[in-house]
Amino acid sequence: MQLAKVVGTVVASQKESSLEGIKLLLVRPVDEEGREIGNHLVAADAVGAGPEEMVLIASGSSARQTRLTDKRPVDAVIMAIVDSWSIGGATKYQK
Amino acid sequence: MQLAKVVGTVVASQKESSLEGIKLLLVRPVDEEGREIGNHLVAADAVGAGPEEMVLIASGSSARQTRLTDKRPVDAVIMAIVDSWSIGGATKYQK
Amino acid sequence: MQLAKVVGTVVASQKESSLEGIKLLLVRPVDEEGREIGNHLVAADAVGAGPEEMVLIASGSSARQTRLTDKRPVDAVIMAIVDSWSIGGATKYQK
Amino acid sequence: MQLAKVVGTVVASQKESSLEGIKLLLVRPVDEEGREIGNHLVAADAVGAGPEEMVLIASGSSARQTRLTDKRPVDAVIMAIVDSWSIGGATKYQK
Amino acid sequence: MQLAKVVGTVVASQKESSLEGIKLLLVRPVDEEGREIGNHLVAADAVGAGPEEMVLIASGSSARQTRLTDKRPVDAVIMAIVDSWSIGGATKYQK
Numbered sequence: 276m277q278l279a280k281v282v283g284t285v286v287a288s289q290k291e292s293s294l295e296g297i298k299l300l301l302v303r304p305v306d307e308e309g310r311e312i313g314n315h316l317v318a319a320d321a322v323g324a325g326p327e328e329m330v331l332i333a334s335g336s337s338a339r340q341t342r343l344t345d346k347r348p349v350d351a352v353i354m355a356i357v358d359s360w361s362i363g364g365a366t367k368y369q370k
Numbered sequence: 371m372q373l374a375k376v377v378g379t380v381v382a383s384q385k386e387s388s389l390e391g392i393k394l395l396l397v398r399p400v401d402e403e404g405r406e407i408g409n410h411l412v413a414a415d416a417v418g419a420g421p422e423e424m425v426l427i428a429s430g431s432s433a434r435q436t437r438l439t440d441k442r443p444v445d446a447v448i449m450a451i452v453d454s455w456s457i458g459g460a461t462k463y464q465k
Numbered sequence: 466m467q468l469a470k471v472v473g474t475v476v477a478s479q480k481e482s483s484l485e486g487i488k489l490l491l492v493r494p495v496d497e498e499g500r501e502i503g504n505h506l507v508a509a510d511a512v513g514a515g516p517e518e519m520v521l522i523a524s525g526s527s528a529r530q531t532r533l534t535d536k537r538p539v540d541a542v543i544m545a546i547v548d549s550w551s552i553g554g555a556t557k558y559q560k
Numbered sequence: 561m562q563l564a565k566v567v568g569t570v571v572a573s574q575k576e577s578s579l580e581g582i583k584l585l586l587v588r589p590v591d592e593e594g595r596e597i598g599n600h601l602v603a604a605d606a607v608g609a610g611p612e613e614m615v616l617i618a619s620g621s622s623a624r625q626t627r628l629t630d631k632r633p634v635d636a637v638i639m640a641i642v643d644s645w646s647i648g649g650a651t652k653y654q655k
Numbered sequence: 656m657q658l659a660k661v662v663g664t665v666v667a668s669q670k671e672s673s674l675e676g677i678k679l680l681l682v683r684p685v686d687e688e689g690r691e692i693g694n695h696l697v698a699a700d701a702v703g704a705g706p707e708e709m710v711l712i713a714s715g716s717s718a719r720q721t722r723l724t725d726k727r728p729v730d731a732v733i734m735a736i737v738d739s740w741s742i743g744g745a746t747k748y749q750k
Contacts, residue, residue, distance in 0.1 A: 276584070276602040276635055278570070283402075283457035285373070287426060290450035291416055291436050299371070299426070301402070301455060307568075307586070307600055315402055317371040317426060321576055321633075326458070331572060331584070331602060336431045336526070336621045336716070337635035341576050344633075348416075348439075348449040350371055350432035354633040355575035360586060362568035363611070378497075378552035380468070382521060385545035386511055386531050394466070394521070396497070396550060410497055412466040412521060421553070431526045431621070431716070443511075443534075443544040445466055445527035473687075473742035475658070477711060480735035481701055481721050489656070489711070491687070491740060505687055507656040507711060516743070526621070526716045538701075538724075538734040540656055540717035561679070561697040561730055563665070592663075592681070592695055606671055606728075616667060616679070616697060621716045622730035626671050629728075639728040640670035645681060647663035648706070 277332045278357065279304045281324050285317050293347045300324065300353065302332060307360075309368045318351040319344050329368060331355040372427045373452065374399045376419050380412050388442045395419065395448065397427060402455075404463045413446040414439050424463060426450040467522045468547065469494045471514050475507050483537045490514065490543065492522060497550075499558045508541040509534050519558060521545040562617045563642065564589045566609050570602050578632045585609065585638065587617060592645075594653045603636040604629050614653060616640040657712045658737065659684045661704050665697050673727045680704065680733065682712060687740075689748045698731040699724050709748060711735040 283301035287294075298320040303311040309329065316332075321341040324330050330353045338352040339345055359369045378396035382389075393415040398406040404424065411427075416436040419425050425448045433447040434440055454464045473491035477484075488510040493501040499519065506522075511531040514520050520543045528542040529535055549559045568586035572579075583605040588596040594614065601617075606626040609615050615638045623637040624630055644654045663681035667674075678700040683691040689709065696712075701721040704710050710733045718732040719725055739749045 278600075278602060283455055283462070285426070285455045286453045287450035288453055289417055290426075293435070294450060299450075301457060304599075312599070314399075314407070315373075317373060322574055331570070331575075333633040333635045335635055337624060337633050339432060339435070340578070340624070340631055340633040346435055348428040348432050348435040348447060350428045350430055352633060355572035355579060355584075358571045358573055360568055360570045362586060367568070378550055378557070380521070380550040381548045382545035383548055384512055385521075388530070389545060394545075396552060409494075409502070410468075412468060434527060434530070441530055443523040443527050443530040443542060445523045445525055473740055473747070475711070475740045476738045477735035478738050479702055480711075483720070484735060489735075491742060504684075504692070505658075507658060529717060529720070536720055538713040538717050538720040538732060540713045540715055563695075563697060589694075597694070607669055616665070616670075618728040618730045620730055622719060622728050625673070625719070625726055625728040637728060640667035640674060640679075643666045643668055645663055645665045647681060652663070 277304050279330055279332045280311055281326055281328050281330060291348055307362055307367055316351055318353050319349045320353045322353055322356055324353050324356055329357040331357060372399050374425055374427045375406055376421055376423050376425060386443055402457055402462055411446055413448050414444045415448045417448055417451055419448050419451055424452040426452060467494050469520055469522045470501060471516055471518050471520060481538055497552055497557055506541055508543050509539045510543045512543055512546055514543050514546055519547040521547060562589050564615055564617045565596055566611055566613050566615060576633055592647055592652055601636055603638050604634045605638045607638055607641055609638050609641055614642040616642060657684050659710055659712045660691060661706055661708050661710060671728055687742055687747055696731055698733050699729045700733045702733055702736055704733050704736055709737040711737060
């Protein structure tokens with residue numbers, strides 16, 4: 276999974292019908308210090324994440340293993356909101 | 371999922387029979403400002419996207435989770451046409 | 466999917482038995498102008514592609530969605546021979 | 561699979577319910593000499609790995625082929641703790 | 656699939672039980688001339704490959720489509736030993 280930050284939202288009214296009701300968020304991966312790195316991606320929100328929150332992203336077929344995304348054409352899902360992470364015993368991020 | 375722009379079309383008459391009737395479009399990923407980045411890819415069109423439109427691409431096995439692409443050898447699908455996206459509350463793209 | 470060019474062949478006599486009868490081709494991805502880019506990969510040939518032909522490659526589990534590759538340990542398949550592609554209305558490649 | 565080192569832990573209380581009881585570890589891929597390379601990722605721990613241990617990571621749908629992760633939205637799993645590896649007959653890492 | 660060279664072995668005694676009996680090899684992708692490129696990865700050996708042999712690697716869910724790896728948490732498998740490959744009619748590698 277990837278640590279990422281919620282940075283925005285995407286609106287799409289014309290879409291595959293099975294996507295109705297799925298909230299699409301723009302996220303950007305972050306490094307161990309919480310700094311945004313790399314390109315954004317779009318993820319379905321399975322946990323009610325808010326703007327600027329640190330989240331966990333599951334990709335590929337694993338993105339469909341939530342009640343929200345089951346059998347949907349979705350290849351990335353926010354499946355957790357991160358409280359904190361630590362490296363070598365030192366807290367690097369605390370919500 | 372990836373934000374991408376429809377840039378062209380691909381014609382292939384000799385193909386796996388299950389691909390009959392599937393429209394293949396050339397798309398290029400875009401950055402948060404809508405600028406084309408990286409290499410093009412070819413995606414099946416499940417929503418009737420037109421040239422220059424901003425779309426959402428699902429990849430991998432998730433690309434087969436539409437009525438059009440079910441059980442087809444297709445690893446990328448356009449499953450939504452994007453109306454707009456915003457970052458930090460500011461609209462970055464509006465159709 | 467990726468646009469790619471058939472550049473060679475691979476011979477392997479000692480292999481998983483389910484691979485018997487599958488032709489393995491070396492392909493290289495091409496850019497929008499048809500120039501070879503990036504590293505080669507090996508793909509199963511589901512459509513009878515010949516040397517130097519431009520083809521479409523499906524990867525991952527989607528590579529197993531052809532009669533030839535079903536349930537085989539194959540992660541890339543040539544599932545179409547490309548006749549032409551165009552970008553912004555201009556033909557970039559014509560067979 | 562990838563050789564990686566356990567470098568930290570991630571805490572997430574608000575999450576998809578199927579993730580309850582799954583320990584999430586921060587890992588970093590290592591090169592042949594055991595040096596950390598590239599970006600960290602988050603993996604579910606199926607084997608009770610400890611801090612600084614060298615482990616094997618399986619990604620994608622294969623990450624769900626353990627009793628712990630079956631049908632969970634998890635795209636990376638620690639499925640082995642590495643005792644040693646060798647290259648060209650020379651031991652490069654020994655626990 | 657990827658052309659790769661067997662460069663070493665990995666030993667892991669503490670692991671997911673379904674991995675018992677699976678031999679794990681270190682491999683490195685090679686370019687068209689057979690030179691090692693990029694980072695190593697760890698693959699399950701389904702064909703009895705020996706040190707320094709050129710092999711084919713299947714990745715992702717396709718890595719589980721062998722008798723050895725079926726339903727195992729394995730995302731890369733050696734499913735063939737390469738005898739030779741040629742590009743543009745010229746033999747680039749011969750065992």
